[in-house]
Amino acid sequence: MTIVSGKAEARRRLQSARSDVLRKMWEHRADYAYVLPAIAVMLIVIAYPIYYTIELSFFNTPPGLQLRDKIFVGFNNYTAILTSGVFWQVTFNTLIWTVASTFFSFVLGFAAALALHRDFVGRGVLRAILIIPWVISAVAASYIWKWIYHSDFGIIGAILVELGWAERPPNFIDSVSTVLPSLIVVNIWREFPFAMIMMTAGLQTVPEQLLRAAKVDGANAWQRFWHVTFPHLRNVSTVTILLLAVANFNSFIIPWIMTGGGPSNASHIWITHIYELAFGRQRWGVASAYSVLLFIILMTLGYFYVRALSGNERKDGSA
Amino acid sequence: MRRITVGGAVLRGAVSTALTISLMSGSALAAPPVDLSKWSPEYVRSIAGTQDFDTAGDCAKVTPLDYKGRLTFWYQGVFEGDPDLLRQYYKDFFATFRKTYPNIQLEEQALTYNDLLDKFRTALLGNAAPMAVRLQILGGTEFASKGYLQPLKPEDVGYSTEDFWPGAMKAVTWDGVTYGIPTNNETMAFIWNADIFKRAGLDPNKPPATWDDVVKYSKQIHDKLGIAGYGLVARKNAGNTPYRFMPQLWAYGGGVFDEAAPSPTYKEVLLNSPQSKAALQASYDMYVRDKSVPVSALTNQQADNQPLFLAGQLGMMISHPSDYNVMLDLQKKATGTDKDKAQTVIDNMRYGLIPTGPDGKRAVVFGGSNIHILKPEYVEGGKVDEPAAKAIICMWTSPEWSLKMAYAGSNPGNLNGFKTKWMKERLDSIKFLDVTTSMLPYGIPFPALPQSPEIMNIIVPDMLQNALTGAMTVDQAADDAAKKVKDLMGGGL
16 A cells, blocks of 8 residues: 555656656746757757768778778777777877976966966056967967978077087977977967966956965965965866867877878877868778777766866855 | 682681771781881981971861861869960960851860869769860779760871870779770979089989989089078879879889789789888978978979979979970069079970889880870750760861861870971970970889879878978888778779
8 A cells, every 4th residue: 555655656756757847848848949049050060070980980991982882890990900000009199299288388388377367567468478479370370380390490409509518400390209298398388378378367256365364374376375465366277178178189280280190290289180081092981990999088068167167166156 | 638729828827907098007917107116316316397287188088177066175174284385376276166166166275284083073973074175194984984075086077096105004994994095194303403413412414314313403403502402292182193203112112002003904013112212212301301302292383393493493303395485484574683584494404314213124114195085965955966075076186287286295195296397397396305305215104094083183292291390100001001002993982
């Protein structure tokens, strides 16, 4: 008797919850109508390509066949990727590229933001100058840096030779050992202004009274930074680092234009390798499998990004 | 014993005579407009300016001049490494076409050599290709084999197959069917700076005879003058690399397959043969052992070598005759003392035949471009305006325009172009043109296979980079490349 009444109670609660959801949806019908066009566009330009990429990752697409004549190979593309030497080389490059670019862009951007947070003459001009690398076209910047680094007639090489510090211009982008660090420097140069802007915005939220109070209590500059400023910047730092990491994982322009992934695959990162597989070699299937793996990694980073943002909102709400 | 009657003999005679006449009058046995067996600079001069052609009149027979239609057209256009003269001819061509066919709405789009294949492939996947396309010689087979192209032969636009180089026709033929018409065919030449040669203690008027000499000369120039000897190019995904390395590979007796043979079968991979390895070793010796070539060769294209040559910082390179005009254009843009220095280099610019291999074998890439018509199902809108497409193809491949559009850097696809007055004018105005026309008989087309773009643009440059960076030994790099080609031909992932 008790069991029967318990089940009935559960059914009643479920029905009540359902009708509650439906009622709320009905009440917000206008809101749904407003977001419907955006959802429709997203389904077309995001959901369908994702579905098609996943489907294509299970097919072989030899150069002599049209894409519609693709051959089903199951998980062979994934197996081929994970067992190929190039995959591990490209993955290692991608990790170095992403971690180094993100870390140094953030540190440099944070340092610049702290320096520019103090009031001094010419601060505005300096801030505007530092933003230049971020606002100029990545394509133009890549070509300029290619000439700066040029292994025979680059400006850095010319200065070093002129000063007698080197006999020959250093080999920046034509050597397997120096090409990736050289490209990372360009990427940091381009990205640190973004971190600087984000951290500058974060610094404006640090309460001035707290810093003054800490000073009155005898805290030195480092202690004020570590115990007052930094805790306030934790969330904006997390978001900045995640955004930089996602952007770096997805980088294409700088390595592709400056080296095309060479020499000898030394500067190939995932995105450039995927591009070459798809458009240079027409291995649409393998390129799609790579893209699916990349998608999973980026979604994981995206999850943490959303969590960090939600954390911010909760804190703001409770404040 | 079988008896032959008079009536039967007459009948057989009549039939065989009729057959012979029909074959001779048909394109199958039509004689080429020029005698390829006599090909020499003197012969080319002797035929130049001997015939007039009425382009509009000829094309009117294919598509009436008052035809009303619409055409979308992509082509490999001029780029930063081309001379201004060629830019002007491209403008003139499209202006003339619009004037000749005022009722055809032409929507043309120029793309660079390195971008065209990627963009065209992507457009095909979305059924958004143009109605007609002019592709580099390397690309035609890939798209024909996939069934994207319509059969198209010179006879379809009023010319004869014999009006075009046999090697060029091979490049537009797949499975016995012709899918395009050559617009221009090119063979490059060897260029050197006589002043640099003299200062390095070399005979200023004598180019290296063999590729081994190139290695020696390059080292001597570098050791004596501290500048780069030979303009090696080894960038990946750039057409410049195979155009410069393949002549070396073939001269040493190597190849990707047997493409250098008179009747290639493309069955056996020869990239790791001793001859191919010897060619790769020569590049290794120049880049790694002697350090006598630009260090930037791995990221450079030929367009990067041109300013080096003009600045007197490079002794030798392989390029088109148009490089002479490019140098003149660049010199005009120079200022102050740079202008005089550039003039000195131009005055000392010399052209010669590309060196031979150790066995006297001379080779050059038989390059160029072809023009094709797409099948309607792959074209934006699902329709192809064939008369409009044939009108532009007829004009571009005419003796007049196939010559003019190749004025400074190449040779006309239509052999009748050599007979025009513009050819005569060109021989008088373009310095060193006779050298590159002399290289034509040594031209070897890239393998007519759908896999060729990947082999030439990725696998071969990868092999070079692997050896030159020390990522692999010469032997390992050649073996690795050969394996990649075998895997590719075997349909591997």
